[in-house]
Amino acid sequence: MARYLELSMDIFRYKKDIRKKIESFKPGTTIGFVPTMGALHKGHLSLIECSVKQDDVTIVSIFVNPAQFNDKNDFKNYPKTLDTDLKVLSNAKCDIVFVPSENEMYDKPDHRIFDFGNLGKVMEGKYRPGHFSGVAKIVTRLFDVINPHKAYFGLKDFQQFAIIKKLTEDLKLPVNIIPCPTVRENDGLAMSSRNSLLSAEERKHAALIYSTLFQAKKDSRKYTVGNIKKNVSNTLNEDPYITVEYFEIVNASNLAPVQSWNEPSVKVGCIAAKVGNVRLIDNINFNS
Numbered sequence: 001m002a003r004y005l006e007l008s009m010d011i012f013r014y015k016k017d018i019r020k021k022i023e024s025f026k027p028g029t030t031i032g033f034v035p036t037m038g039a040l041h042k043g044h045l046s047l048i049e050c051s052v053k054q055d056d057v058t059i060v061s062i063f064v065n066p067a068q069f070n071d072k073n074d075f076k077n078y079p080k081t082l083d084t085d086l087k088v089l090s091n092a093k094c095d096i097v098f099v100p101s102e103n104e105m106y107d108k109p110d111h112r113i114f115d116f117g118n119l120g121k122v123m124e125g126k127y128r129p130g131h132f133s134g135v136a137k138i139v140t141r142l143f144d145v146i147n148p149h150k151a152y153f154g155l156k157d158f159q160q161f162a163i164i165k166k167l168t169e170d171l172k173l174p175v176n177i178i179p180c181p182t183v184r185e186n187d188g189l190a191m192s193s194r195n196s197l198l199s200a201e202e203r204k205h206a207a208l209i210y211s212t213l214f215q216a217k218k219d220s221r222k223y224t225v226g227n228i229k230k231n232v233s234n235t236l237n238e239d240p241y242i243t244v245e246y247f248e249i250v251n252a253s254n255l256a257p258v259q260s261w262n263e264p265s266v267k268v269g270c271i272a273a274k275v276g277n278v279r280l281i282d283n284i285n286f287n288s
């Protein structure tokens with residue numbers, strides 16, 4: 001830890017130590033929590049900024065959670081940039097960082113299986129079996145350690161946000177789940193830790209994902225839901241670098257597929273696509 005001494009925040013590796021610190025806070029101290037898997041970018045920073053503004057203490061966790069990866073290679077290749085992350089967090093006025101090991105987080109086997117109904121069966125739930133159970137395992141474990149008043153999640157992971165809201169409602173966890181808007185690069189690409197895995201050429205092509213979603217939103221007045229879905233997939237699949245895994249237009253409150261623009265719901269178009277070997281997700285709200 002000595003080399004981190006110049007950083008103006010506390011860094012903890014063990015649950016008992018961070019708990020002790022949290023227990024030392026004055027009664028009434030509000031805690032904002034931003035769980036991350038590291039490889040921090042401006043999207044994470046916007047979540048931290050929200051917490052720094054709203055809460056007395058901001059805690060960020062960095063833990064690449066093996067339980068949520070259904071593909072071993074994806075886990076192995078996930079970007080890891082701890083030293084830079086810590087500097088970024090210190091500059092962002094984060095107060096406390098929790099960087100546990102796998103043994104520390106999963107000291108006892110966790111056989112819980114979470115059922116989120118339809119929310120967990122569609123889109124990411126269908127293409128990444130077990131993913132959301134893995135997310136729920138780590139998020140509940142982290143909440144248990146940190147006991148935050150508020151926890152901040154980015155809307156790029158739209159389905160994850162819906163699942164975490166349901167999880168906290170079902171388990172009656174005393175935490176407020178705060179949504180934060182997607183942060184984009186200048187060309188529209190949603191910020192993601194995985195963007196750093198793209199080659200320069202792939203990176204250029206990746207911008208087509210958002211421009212296609214944006215065009216779909218403009219076209220939604222002219223075409224049916226079915227036609228918009230086909231257009232988005234066809235446009236992207238024509239690009240030699242891109243393969244669409246799914247593009248669904250769903251009701252934002254229950255993630256059920258939307259059949260017609262006339263349905264009285266907020267409609268969100270959610271996409272997963274591979275650019276080269278890098279799997280990216282994004283979404284667009286058709287109503288806002």
Ligand code: PAF
Pocket residue numbers: 035036037063065068135138139157160
């Ligand atoms: O969104 C993420 O980075 C992860 O799914 C989370 C919420 C940190 C859980 O590992």
